[in-house]
Amino acid sequence: MLDETLTEQIKGIREKKYSSFELTxxxxxRIKDKxxxxxxxxxxxxxxxxxxxxxxxxxRGSDKPLLGIPIAHKDIFCERETKTxxxxxxxxxxxxxxxxxxxxxxxxxxxISLGKTNMDEFAMGSSNETxxxxxxxxxxxxxxxxxxxxxxxxxxxxxxxxxxxxxTDTGGSIRQPASFCGITGLKPTYGRVSRWGMIAYASSLDxxxxxxxxxxxxxxxxxxxxxxxxxxxxxxxxxxxDYRALLSRPLGKLKIGIFEPLMKELDSATSLVxxxxxxELEKIGMTFTEIDLPxxxxxIPAYYVIAPAECSANLSRYDGVRFGYRCDEPSDLKELYxxxxxxxxxxxxxxxxxxxxxxxxxxxxxxxxKKAQQVRRLIKNDFVEAFKKxxxxxxxxxxxxxxxxxxxxxxxxEMYLQxxxxxxxxxxxxxxxxxxxxxxxxxxxxxxxxxxxxDEAQIxxxxxxxxxxxxxxxxxxxxxx
Amino acid sequence: MKVDKxxxxxxxxxxxxxxxxxxxxxxxFGMQKILEMASAxxxxxxxxxxxxxxxxxxxxxxxxxxxRDVEQRDSFLAxxxxxxxxxxxxxxxxx
Numbered sequence: 001m002l003d004e005t006l007t008e009q010i011k012g013i014r015e016k017k018y019s020s021f022e023l024t025x026x027x028x029x030r031i032k033d034k035x036x037x038x039x040x041x042x043x044x045x046x047x048x049x050x051x052x053x054x055x056x057x058x059x060r061g062s063d064k065p066l067l068g069i070p071i072a073h074k075d076i077f078c079e080r081e082t083k084t085x086x087x088x089x090x091x092x093x094x095x096x097x098x099x100x101x102x103x104x105x106x107x108x109x110x111x112i113s114l115g116k117t118n119m120d121e122f123a124m125g126s127s128n129e130t131x132x133x134x135x136x137x138x139x140x141x142x143x144x145x146x147x148x149x150x151x152x153x154x155x156x157x158x159x160x161x162x163x164x165x166x167x168t169d170t171g172g173s174i175r176q177p178a179s180f181c182g183i184t185g186l187k188p189t190y191g192r193v194s195r196w197g198m199i200a201y202a203s204s205l206d207x208x209x210x211x212x213x214x215x216x217x218x219x220x221x222x223x224x225x226x227x228x229x230x231x232x233x234x235x236x237x238x239x240x241x242d243y244r245a246l247l248s249r250p251l252g253k254l255k256i257g258i259f260e261p262l263m264k265e266l267d268s269a270t271s272l273v274x275x276x277x278x279x280e281l282e283k284i285g286m287t288f289t290e291i292d293l294p295x296x297x298x299x300i301p302a303y304y305v306i307a308p309a310e311c312s313a314n315l316s317r318y319d320g321v322r323f324g325y326r327c328d329e330p331s332d333l334k335e336l337y338x339x340x341x342x343x344x345x346x347x348x349x350x351x352x353x354x355x356x357x358x359x360x361x362x363x364x365x366x367x368x369x370k371k372a373q374q375v376r377r378l379i380k381n382d383f384v385e386a387f388k389k390x391x392x393x394x395x396x397x398x399x400x401x402x403x404x405x406x407x408x409x410x411x412x413x414e415m416y417l418q419x420x421x422x423x424x425x426x427x428x429x430x431x432x433x434x435x436x437x438x439x440x441x442x443x444x445x446x447x448x449x450x451x452x453x454x455d456e457a458q459i460x461x462x463x464x465x466x467x468x469x470x471x472x473x474x475x476x477x478x479x480x481x
Numbered sequence: 482m483k484v485d486k487x488x489x490x491x492x493x494x495x496x497x498x499x500x501x502x503x504x505x506x507x508x509x510f511g512m513q514k515i516l517e518m519a520s521a522x523x524x525x526x527x528x529x530x531x532x533x534x535x536x537x538x539x540x541x542x543x544x545x546x547x548x549r550d551v552e553q554r555d556s557f558l559a560x561x562x563x564x565x566x567x568x569x570x571x572x573x574x575x576x
Contacts, residue, residue, distance in 0.1 A: 097556040190536040204535055233542045234535070301521040308515060312496060319497065321569050326562035332572050338499035350498060351511030354489070357496040358512065359519070368519055373532030375525045380533060412514045429536020453537075 001026050003476055006069065006163040006217035013058065013068045020058070020068025020112070024051040027070055027114060031161050037137050039156040041075045042083050043115035050112040057110070064110030066224060071106055072165040074153050075116035076123060077208070078197040079103050086199045087119040087131040087149075090324045090344035100197025101229045102166055102208050109224040114162050117152030121346045122315065123173055123201045125149050126418035127408065130348040135405055138180060139477040140443055144402040147177030147418075153211045154181040158477060164212040164221050168198060170205045171303050172398075172422025175434035178211055179397035179446025182436045184463065184473060185211040186218045189454045190429035191236035193222075194229030202310035203234070205303075205426040214473050215435060215463035219243035222456060238454050246457040247464040254462070256281065257291035257390035262421065266396055273438035273445045274396060277466070281394075284465045291386040291393065295378040299424035302379065304416060305372035306427070308356030315353055318344065351412065380428040387452045392459060396421050397434040397446035421448060431456045435463045436472035444472070482520055484513045 001023060004012060012018050018026075024047055031040060044050070047070065054068030078084045078096030085091045099107065107113070120130040128136040128151030136151040138144040139159040146155040150167030154177035157165050167174040169187035178185025186209045193208040200206060210221030223243050229235045263274060278288060320326035320340025327339035345353070359368035386393060399420055408414045425432040430453060434446035451459040467473050489508050493500045500508060554567065563570035 094560065097553065097560065191539075230544070233544075234539065236537070295525065298522060298525050301519050304515050305519045305522065316497070320562065321571055322557070323560040324562075330572055333574050335499070336572055337497045341497050342499045347507065347511070350508065351515065353496050354492050354498070354508060354512050355515035355519075358488070358492050358516065361492070361495070368516075368522070370532050371522045371525070371527060372519070373534060374527035374530040375522055377530055377533035378525065378527065380536065412511060413518060416515075416518060427536070 002160055003474070004163060005213045006220060007214070009069055009163050010066065010220070020051040020054040021048060023068070024048055024070050024112070027162060034159050034161060036142065037139060037155055037159055038134050039117055039136055039152045039159065039161055040072070040115045041085055041087070041118050041133050041152070044082065044113050047112055047114060054110065054112060062110065065220065066106065067110030069111050070114040070162055071111040072114045072117050072153060072156050072162045073103060074119055074150050074165065074167050076119060076168055076199045077103050077166060078199070079113060079116070082116065084116065084199070085133070086123070087121045087133060088345065088349070089132045090318050092132065092325065094323055096197070098197060101194035101231060102198065102225050105225055105227070106166070117150070117156055117165060119152055120149035121349050122199065122311070123149040123168055123170055124311070124348050124352055126172070126176055126415050127403070128152065129405065129409060130346055132346060137405070138402045140182065141402065144404050144443070145180065147180035147398070147402065149173040150211060151177045154178055154183055154185065157181070157183045157211055157213060160476065164210060164217050166208060166225070167211045168206055168208050169426065170201050170307060171426050172419040174209050174211060175397050175422050175432060175446065175448060176418055178434040179444065180402040182444030182472070182475060182477070183211060183213055184215050184218050184433065184435050185209065186222060186433040186456065186460070187425065187431060188222060188226065188456055189236070189431045191234055192431070192454065192456065193225050194227070194232040194235040196229055196231040200314040202307040203314060204310060205307060207426070215433070215460050215467055216244060216247055218433070219247055219460045219464070236454070241457045243457050243460050247461050249461060251285060251461060251465065254286050254392060255390040256286050256288050257386055257393040258288055259291055259293050259296065259393070259395065261296070262395055265399070269440040270396065270445055273440065274447060277437045277447045278394070280466055280470055281462070283469065286462070289390060291390055293382045293386060293424070295375060295382050296424055298375045299379055299427055300416060300420055302372040302375040302427060303419065303423040304355070305359050305368045306376065308352040309359045309369050310356070312353045312356030312360060315345070315349070320344070376427045379424055383428045383430060391452070392462060393450040395448045395450060397448040401440050401443035401445060425450050429453070431459060433459050433463055435466065436475070438472055482516045484509050484516060
């Protein structure tokens with residue numbers, strides 16, 4: 001049971017190799033053995049009952065695609081009668097009165113919720129170190145970070161505490177931790193998955209996606225998570241593909257674009273991983289061609305204006321009145337607002353709210369916010385031009401392998417540059433995935449595939465066919481117990 | 482772009498934070514780092530470029546003006562740190 005993928009677990013339950021109850025018990029024991037990783041903020045107390053119910057449903061002939069499969073949710077998705085903290089003291093005791101659409105879609109597909117995974121506070125961070133509930137440790141090396149902000153989900157899948165988890169990606173928060181933990185993670189096209197019930201960071205960039213061992217598992221998850229939702233007006237009215245059915249289709253001689261300046265920035269070991277990945281992809285018929293993304297270098301500066309600006313507006317709702325942390329004995333209303341926010345929010349969140357508020361002030365709006373939105377269009381236009389020449393773009397996922405806990409805590413700029421290869425897809429709204437492609441000094445390295453709008457099927461199929469001739473995605477961390 | 486104590490004080494007021502003296506230095510540093518990175522945008526050529534707020538340039542969709550949601554007043558009030566008789570409680574605002 002230990003190293004089984006989501007696909008294998010679905011088969012295992014369906015073919016009665018084990019029951020959902022047995023699988024869930026096994027995973028709960030494993031979570032207990034791995035508490036030092038700090039992957040979970042909370043565990044669903046009723047899960048064994050839910051597993052029993054799923055087993056009965058199977059007896060009755062149900063054919064729900066994820067029936068009885070324990071899935072972990074990033075603690076940013078609201079789940080009825082369950083604490084949803086967003087990794088913040090502000091929401092330490094917040095119990096959501098409803099399920100996020102992602103949660104209800106997966107429940108409808110038969111999945112059961114294992115628990116809520118740890119994350120950077122309000123998804124602001126690239127190392128999981130900003131979580132109020134303490135950092136998550138990387139299963140490959142516990143002195144290192146798992147990446148962020150979906151670090152708990154990535155580490156949980158990597159350590160085999162669950163076969164699949166949900167994550168969210170605003171600037172790289174699925175792909176960077178997937179790369180650091182040696183798993184597959186997909187950020188879908190903006191609007192592919194509903195954001196309803198997903199605690200907002202930067203609404204025009206936030207997107208939920210699957211994290212699992214294989215592209216096939218991500219394909220299964222994505223199909224169930226996706227679709228138009230009346231409750232999220234930004235969710236797309238575009239038909240959802242049967243991603244799994246499209247994984248093995250003949251891809252022909254697809255053209256993959258390479259933006260050379262990105263490759264030149266890599267160290268020699270990571271560069272070698274990229275070269276070998278390209279060689280493997282050539283074996284399955286891909287051809288490579290150079291592309292130009294002239295405004296790529298502005299992605300990080302544009303992101304760090306747009307995301308803080310949107311977060312300063314989104315997080316204004318935390319004022320100690322309707323929900324969340326409230327300071328003790330405020331003397332007046334202003335003190336209630338100010339002290340509740342100051343005491344309840346962490347340092348990184350405050351930095352971003354402050355910078356975002358500044359960028360939106362009348363004196364600086366044009367120079368920062370409007371300018372960033374103009375640059376955002378230029379970045380999108382560059383991708384649109386590139387996709388006239390190529391079908392998919394290949395890029396590194398991260399500038400390094402997982403770094404040590406605390407290593408980048410002193411310099412936020414260093415931390416922000418973690419997103420250098422990922423933010424452009426969020427700004428443009430394109431789908432992108434990170435797949436395990438090798439190791440440097442015994443640490444996993446991910447490679448990124450960026451697809452055209454709503455063409456998740458294509459990047460998943462390429463990743464799947466790459467994974468059918470390599471086994472990086474099935475290498476398991478040797479965690480001392 | 483230089484962030485100083487005065488900037489932090491002004492922005493904290495707008496963002497509804499109460500900044501203690503001991504935290505000022507950290508916030509100046511944190512804001513400064515973000516705005517330093519953002520200032521690289523000055524070099525981008527954006528004359529005549531329409532700002533983009535949504536990756537698909539989507540406009541706000543409208544729905545029929547029909548009430549569909551079930552009344553959930555109690556469950557939402559239950560989330561409040563302080564509520565009484567169907568109201569959120571805050572410190573007195575009118576003498």
